[in-house]
Amino acid sequence: MAYDQATAERVQKSLLGRDFAERKMMGALCFMARGHMFAGVMGEALMVRVGSDAYEAALTKPHVRPMLMGTRPATGFVLVDPAGFASDAALAGWVQRGLEFVAGLPAKG
Structure with missing residues (x-):
């Protein structure tokens, strides 16, 4: 699955002046901070790491759905x-x- 370039550019613009890295994986463009993936673009959707504690609450927001790994x-x-x-x-x-x-996770490598 290819990622939407226009969405990726919007994310990049929102991160100007911040320390982050980009990595292509799983058919997506992923954004990393301190060695951890925090967001990405999968197809036209924005992937966001909210953590397990905030997961259910995030799913109640409009236009939000679970990210599936397989099924x-x-x-x-x-x-x-x-x-x-x-x-x-x-x-x-x-x-x-x-x-x-x-930001609450220990930095990786």
């Missing part, structure tokens, strides 16, 4: 459909959620 939900990650990040503020809010989650 099983990847608990801790959600997919936000384009209507859920149509504005730059909404996109930045989701990206910030992912960043805040990984």
Whole structure:
């Protein structure tokens, strides 16, 4: 599955001035901070790492659905459909959620 380049560029723009890395994997463009994936673009959807504690609450938000690995939900990650990040503020809010989650994890390599 290819990722939407326009969405990827919007995420990149929202991260200007921050320390992050990009990595292509699982057919997606993933964004990493401190060695942890915090967001990504899968197809047209925005993938966000919210953590297991915030997972159920995130799924109650409009235009949010579980991220599946095969047929099983990847608990801790959600997919936000384009209507859920149509504005730059909404996109930045989701990206910030992912960043805040990984800020609480120990840095990797």
